[in-house]
Amino acid sequence: MIIKDNSLEDIADQLAGQDYAITENFLTLEEVRAIVEVFEYHRKEDNFKRAGIGKQEDFTLDKQIRGDYIKWIDPENAFPAVKVFLGKINELKDYLNMTCYLGLRDYETHFAIYPPGSFYKRHLDQFQGDGARRITFICYLNEGWQPGDGGELRMYLKDREEDLHPTAGKLVCFRSEMIEHEVLVAHKHRYSLTGWMLNHPVGLGFIKQP
Ligand SMILES: O=C(O)CCC(=O)C(=O)O
């Protein structure tokens, strides 16, 4: 057990009650800093690629919709700091299966960087005709993030909108087919780990990298 038991229960309760869950300190500051070092390493190696919006990427169109750079994570070969995060996500997946009967079989994850001026317009996290993504999870890695730095996650709920600051260690999860959301313009580099719990094994899904 790597996650405190009550936070697992809390996430499951929040998801059941409102289709989304917010967890502060899902990662400790030490864990966040170790993952940020991995980001810096991959940035130096130029491993990040412009993200697309569907299976057939059309980058001209994509630019008006999202401006982030991503790198898919191969769990087998991930750095130890990243494996700590993946271990927690795996534990969460197993817990949600036990308690919410979501039929989650696997998950896929990527690093994401939003450079200043970038955003991701309002969308749902499922490709058309593909219901594989059941739960979206996003963990933010931005130490010292201030109101005014932008990059909020805006969730469109039934009766209101909810804006969340992408502060270090916070995990947001939501039902991928239920909650439309967007990333507001970031004014500073914004780092996160984003992924999806799937209803089938990922196989070699991580090489889908655009
Ligand atoms: O980083 C975020 O807050 C959301 C990212 C997102 O919506 C996505 O990658 O699909």
Ligand SMILES: [Fe+2]
């Ligand atoms: Fe999304």
